[in-house]
Amino acid sequence: METVHVVAINPYRKGNKGKVFSYNIDTYDKVIGSEEIKKMIQQIRGELPIDGVDLNDAQAVKKAQERLKSELPFFCPHYGMFKNNVRRQENALPESFLFQTIIDVDDKEYVEKAIEKARELNCSSGIWNGSLLHLCYSARKKLHIGIRMPIGMTIEETQKAYCEALGVPYDESCITPERMIFLTDKDSEIYRSKMWCAVLPESEIQARRQAFLDRGLTVDGKGDAKVNSLQFTVNSNSNDKVQNNRLSGNHGDYAAPAGTAVQPAQSGNSNHADDSHFGNPGGNYGTDELGEASEKNLIAFDLFQESAGLKGMTIDSVGSRHSSLLAIMSAGASRVMSEEELMKVVAEKMPSYYQEPDCHQLIHDFYAKYGDSSKPFSRDVIRINATAEQASRQVNSLQSTVNRAEQVNSLQFTVNRAVPNVQSTEEDYPDPPVMPEKLPKLVELLISRTPEIYKPAVAHAIFPPLATHLWQTSFRYIDNVVHEATLSTCLLAGTGAGKSSVDKPIRYIMEDIRKRDAENLKREKEWKEEVTRKGANKDKRKRPDNLVIQEIDADMTSPAFVMRTAEAQGRFLYTSLNELDQFDALRGSGNQQFRIMCLAFDPFNLFGQQRVGVQSVTERVTIRFNWNASTTIQKGQRYFSKVLTDGPISRINFCTIPEREIGDEMPVYGDYNDAYREALKPYIENLNNARGLIDCPEAFQLALKLKDENAEFSRLSQDRVYENLSFRANVIAYLKACVLYVANGCKWEPEIDEFIRWSERYDLYCKMRFFGDAIKRANDTGEKSSKRGPSNMLMQLPDEFTYQQVIDLRVANGMSQKGTSKMLGNWKDRHYIRAKENDSVPQFLSSSVFIKLKFRKENS
Numbered sequence: 061m062e063t064v065h066v067v068a069i070n071p072y073r074k075g076n077k078g079k080v081f082s083y084n085i086d087t088y089d090k091v092i093g094s095e096e097i098k099k100m101i102q103q104i105r106g107e108l109p110i111d112g113v114d115l116n117d118a119q120a121v122k123k124a125q126e127r128l129k130s131e132l133p134f135f136c137p138h139y140g141m142f143k144n145n146v147r148r149q150e151n152a153l154p155e156s157f158l159f160q161t162i163i164d165v166d167d168k169e170y171v172e173k174a175i176e177k178a179r180e181l182n183c184s185s186g187i188w189n190g191s192l193l194h195l196c197y198s199a200r201k202k203l204h205i206g207i208r209m210p211i212g213m214t215i216e217e218t219q220k221a222y223c224e225a226l227g228v229p230y231d232e233s234c235i236t237p238e239r240m241i242f243l244t245d246k247d248s249e250i251y252r253s254k255m256w257c258a259v260l261p262e263s264e265i266q267a268r269r270q271a272f273l274d275r276g277l278t279v280d281g282k283g284d285a286k287v288n289s290l291q292f293t294v295n296s297n298s299n300d301k302v303q304n305n306r307l308s309g310n311h312g313d314y315a316a317p318a319g320t321a322v323q324p325a326q327s328g329n330s331n332h333a334d335d336s337h338f339g340n341p342g343g344n345y346g347t348d349e350l351g352e353a354s355e356k357n358l359i360a361f362d363l364f365q366e367s368a369g370l371k372g373m374t375i376d377s378v379g380s381r382h383s384s385l386l387a388i389m390s391a392g393a394s395r396v397m398s399e400e401e402l403m404k405v406v407a408e409k410m411p412s413y414y415q416e417p418d419c420h421q422l423i424h425d426f427y428a429k430y431g432d433s434s435k436p437f438s439r440d441v442i443r444i445n446a447t448a449e450q451a452s453r454q455v456n457s458l459q460s461t462v463n464r465a466e467q468v469n470s471l472q473f474t475v476n477r478a479v480p481n482v483q484s485t486e487e488d489y490p491d492p493p494v495m496p497e498k499l500p501k502l503v504e505l506l507i508s509r510t511p512e513i514y515k516p517a518v519a520h521a522i523f524p525p526l527a528t529h530l531w532q533t534s535f536r537y538i539d540n541v542v543h544e545a546t547l548s549t550c551l552l553a554g555t556g557a558g559k560s561s562v563d564k565p566i567r568y569i570m571e572d573i574r575k576r577d578a579e580n581l582k583r584e585k586e587w588k589e590e591v592t593r594k595g596a597n598k599d600k601r602k603r604p605d606n607l608v609i610q611e612i613d614a615d616m617t618s619p620a621f622v623m624r625t626a627e628a629q630g631r632f633l634y635t636s637l638n639e640l641d642q643f644d645a646l647r648g649s650g651n652q653q654f655r656i657m658c659l660a661f662d663p664f665n666l667f668g669q670q671r672v673g674v675q676s677v678t679e680r681v682t683i684r685f686n687w688n689a690s691t692t693i694q695k696g697q698r699y700f701s702k703v704l705t706d707g708p709i710s711r712i713n714f715c716t717i718p719e720r721e722i723g724d725e726m727p728v729y730g731d732y733n734d735a736y737r738e739a740l741k742p743y744i745e746n747l748n749n750a751r752g753l754i755d756c757p758e759a760f761q762l763a764l765k766l767k768d769e770n771a772e773f774s775r776l777s778q779d780r781v782y783e784n785l786s787f788r789a790n791v792i793a794y795l796k797a798c799v800l801y802v803a804n805g806c807k808w809e810p811e812i813d814e815f816i817r818w819s820e821r822y823d824l825y826c827k828m829r830f831f832g833d834a835i836k837r838a839n840d841t842g843e844k845s846s847k848r849g850p851s852n853m854l855m856q857l858p859d860e861f862t863y864q865q866v867i868d869l870r871v872a873n874g875m876s877q878k879g880t881s882k883m884l885g886n887w888k889d890r891h892y893i894r895a896k897e898n899d900s901v902p903q904f905l906s907s908s909v910f911i912k913l914k915f916r917k918e919n920s
Contacts, residue, residue: 511728792823
């Protein structure tokens, strides 16, 4: 039987992005085989010039290439048909779902490796066996990998699992049902299976749909699944006998060897799927068979949560839920409930975690190890058990229409069950620190026209341009190293979040510098025109002196950057980037842009180049370079993914903008006018007039205080990444304090203290949230990553605890047992804890009971 292909495609140049039409594969081939498309792709990649665009104007070329890319024909890989030919999510016809998806590889340097890795996965014994359908270069010579989805896996699950196996970042923008892909020319196609965009045999379609239905999903894999994620073996190197993706009639072909031209798919054996393999290996973790938890146990669980120091916290969050449940059981929940009873409670209180095998294993292991019913109850357990019993009787006697949370609150218990727990997402991460109400005058002025939601981001973004006004001005840090105000800020926020909110304040801050730069740019232009006119004439005038131009273009090359730095006479260069990847112009050889980021922060740095040519730039300079940049969170994470432990992240001040609720009112800006300009003027003049080594004792003392606070939190959280990031975060905060001090006429304001403390906490929050887990993985590739922020371990322990409880908590937080004695000794020396026994020498630590001297629950 002949294989039928269907493609939802808009085959026209400048086609309406909201319209797609269902054609067979011949239309697809006709489009990618056209000479017009081939020429467009060559122009987009810079292989051919674009008509009417100056090749020497990099910005114009880039814009033209973006325009051309947006004009390309496109297709939708997930569905073959859309209702009324309208490309919308709700118009995607479920019956036309193609059970395929496309993986994006956005790192050009990894493209060739990804091609080989995709072929390797395709020939492996894991679930990706026979999955490869298509390999194609994208418009910008990156990579699209088309794959068949394993049975029962949704688009999102397939994308995440394959990206992990491939070793590339997962991109959430690739999972939308209506996703579109710009078409490229025939020469860009590396490999195509004849099952690419094919309608599968009816028997296989029914098997795949049934796998989705069994999970509580629609036939095309939409909806809320009954289980959090299928337990697939995604390790491509696994030698286990795992079913491949080449089902009966699928003809999924093994990828052609490297260098093989595109050709009809090679013949291959089609193996029937052993559908049982795709079930949940951990069994059914649904709550249907358990029955409901008793009222008493639900109340007791909440009280033990409070006793464990987790009052008001989201305990079902990925990364912290294991340790949260362990702390609650350790606090006594396991003493008043049987293992089965606790399972019922966890199913209701932590529904997302309950779906995971790890949850069941943790509960079972805990009861096996500590479930000794012969031991007497502690006073706290007796009290909580009695309180829960009394509360449950009163609750059960009330009418069922009364909200349970209100009843329990009337008994003055901390039991909030009004809002049910849901599956953990990124939103479960704690909110960023709240900005102080009272602010330094300069900060208050600069954010005065900014809508409330954008104020924290603007309050960080103002410092690089402010610091750029300082010249020959330095400050001595607490380690006795002299620093200049080397500040850079990167704003990470979602698409449409309002990243442009920082532009207006920056424009007004930089106004005086831009005015002087314009005059010098005019002088430079006149000199260049004169030199061009004279040609080889020996009387050509030398490059003008005092050509100080501080604000540089985003697309400046490395030699031009060195030249501008040399001519700046020790002043700061500055740039503001709409996208972080505009730094790539400075790449040079070997990701030099990241080296420049690092050197720009470090005192006494040297950078330059030596060239033989007479006209070439040969200079050695000290980089003074402050900058602002904005990008989306995903792009920012990808951009820094190769240099997580190389230093740029710790040297940059990060900030973010929270996502607004759908349908929220549009933020409204105030007027940026002459009154704003005049109010700012005295502060700018103070910065311009400052010289020399400036002593700010208040900033110095604040830096010492913040350093100690960071150290204490690091000791209590035992988070090495947090500690390492806090070192330079404290330097950044100190330099910000000094900038405010100088701008205020070298006068300290009491509001600076709290603002700088908040600024540092916010910076560390963003670094840990967006990069913390990735840095941990980079530091120890064998360690499983978590999605938790650092937490105070002492707060998670009861007021009296044993050595074994500390070990369990460390293991739950991904730490080794080895450092337990050293940590407890550290805590004892700093008077966080004491041993209950008189004989508390180190060799008896393992048999001691410890009493908390700080963070006691009875005092909270």
